[in-house]
Amino acid sequence: MNPVFVKQSHKIKVAKGSGSCYRTSMTKWVKTDELERVNTRNVLKAIELEKGLSRAQVARRLGLSRTTISTIVSKLISLGFVTEGQSKAKGRGRPGIHLSLTRERWHAIGAEFHSKKWVAVVTDLEGRILKILENPVRKEDVDSFLLGLNETIRKILKDLPGPMLPAIGVGAPGLVDCDNGVILRADDFGWRQVEVRKYLEEELRLKTFVLNRHRGGGLAEARFGVGRKVHNLVYIGIGTGISAALISDGILIHGANYSAGEIGHMIVEPGGDLCGCGKRGCLQALASGSALVRMAKEALQRGEASSLRESMEGEGGELSGEQICREAARGDSLSLQCVGQAAKYLGIAVANIINTFNPDMVIIGGPVGQTGDPLVHMIREEAMRWAMEHPFSATQIVRGVLGETAGALGAACLVLDRKLELVCAE
Ligand SMILES: [Zn+2]
CATH class of the missing domain: 1.10.10.10 (Winged helix-like DNA-binding domain superfamily/Winged helix DNA-binding domain)
Structure with missing residues (x-):
């Protein structure tokens, strides 16, 4: 018929x-x-x-x-x-x-990888976080990344507050093919073609949705954080790499082939430092957490005084972008210098974004971006120097408010958005 x-x-x-x-x-x-x-x-x-x-x-x-x-x-x-x-x-x-x-009936799970750990959350139907689980990984290689994800989800599944929507949302680093759940490339780690969805679906027999971790952070801030009720916003996630979420009237823009928001590869200094993508002068080569660590280490080797030395001892000799931002907020002059240098380039990038996208709000987030206020203040000052006055006057530049769980919450949104299809398909 x-x-x-x-x-x-x-x-x-x-x-x-x-x-x-x-x-x-x-x-x-x-x-x-x-x-x-x-x-x-x-x-x-x-x-x-x-x-x-x-x-x-x-x-x-x-x-x-x-x-x-x-x-x-x-x-x-x-x-x-x-x-x-x-x-x-x-x-x-x-x-x-x-x-x-019905808030308490169904639950969603989202997980995100950052700062050498997986952070997973369980939310109710309205996106309220009911449970958080952190699971450190030993190394930042593909095997540890995937094994860590598998382990994290298995752990969180063991103790759920109630029935779950039958899917997992994952926030991963790099350029992600959202339709197939594949990390096409993550230049900050040197990874290529990581089949996250295939791996997790085979391991757990659960539908898996994958997106870039900072796009997830942006989605969460737009729905539940500082970006609520904001029409056009750009979320800039700064971690070991840098990428952004472009969100217009609640819709995350993916672009022709998932690359919309890859501002980490915006050229801010032609001929500058070499980036993992093979080009020179990319924003993430000059202003990411990894770039901050490189700048600080060079200065420490030159013998410059800094509270970072003690901070490193507390972290087993390790140094991270988050630590540098924390010490900058405490007034350490070397950390402030490094943050100032990164903010110079970030300010140029933000000005370019303001001029072209005309957002109501730019949110600085990610593990490095949301640590302490100096970075956001400096980015605002630099952006004001370079942006056109007209669009700049309409843009607020603020720090994200959702902290460590932003990316995982954004990943859970992928599941929440498909709740009807997921339950009806069962
Ligand atoms: Zn690049």
């Missing part, structure tokens, strides 16, 4: 300041089963965006009949996504029944 086609035309209200983008109207020809899927997704999204809506209000928002909404809401309740509750009566009217997400 030929599939039945119907004309679908509905309106979705954009929740003010939600930071998410929906088409205000949509008209197309779709198959009936596809129409049901689209409507179910839209009803769930509407309930997620505007807390406390009644069935009638959802029907009005989406331009659908009360009967359709009732059928869909009943389905969403039986799937464990939506709960009905009584709202207080206004005046003499009857108390209304409002709809909300």
Whole structure:
């Protein structure tokens, strides 16, 4: 039998300041089963965006009949996504029944690799973190990275607060092919073609979604952190490498082949230091955590005084970009010099981003970027020197607020965003 086609035309209200983008109207020809899927997704999204809506209000928002909404809401309740509750009566009217997400029914897992460790989180349906697990890895090579991921997820699966959405979100370093879950290249580690999704799906028999760790951090800050209610934002993640998340009205921009946001390879000094990508003068060769460590080590070898020497002793002789930012915040002059040098290049990059993307907000994040205030202050000053006055006047440059769990939370968002498909496919 030929599939039945119907004309679908509905309106979705954009929740003010939600930071998410929906088409205000949509008209197309779709198959009936596809129409049901689209409507179910839209009803769930509407309930997620505007807390406390009644069935009638959802029907009005989406331009659908009360009967359709009732059928869909009943389905969403039986799937464990939506709960009905009584709202207080206004005046003499009857108390209304409002709809909300069932927070405690389903859980999502996200994990991110940074600073020689995996950080994994378990969240409820609204993205609240219920559990955090840290798992250090011995070496920063591909085998330790994958084994560490496997071990981390197995550990967190052992003690879940309730049923989980059957998938894992992973924030990985480097340029990530999100459709296939492959790290195409991670220049800060020298890795190529790391098949993260294939590995984890074979090991755990669980669907796996992978994205660049800093894109994950940006997604989390945009939804739950300092970037909430911001329309256009750029999140710059600084760790051993540097990359960014470009987010416009809640949508993460991937580009033609996943490279949108790879600002670590923006040339900020033609002919400058050699980068892992083979070019010279890339931002991450001059201003990443690895670059900070190189600058500090050279100065320490020259015999310059610094509190970094004691700090290194406490870390077993190791030095990291995070330590340098911490010591800079405590006023250590050598650390401040290194941070100032990195901020010079980061400021040029931020100015270029402001001039071309015209964001409302630039968030400085990642393990190095969110450690202490001096780096953000210096980046702001440098960016002001180079950016065009008009777009700069509309841009806030701030530090991320989600700390160590930002990337893992962003990875969990990949699972949360597919909750309906994941549970219906079971
Ligand atoms: Zn490069």
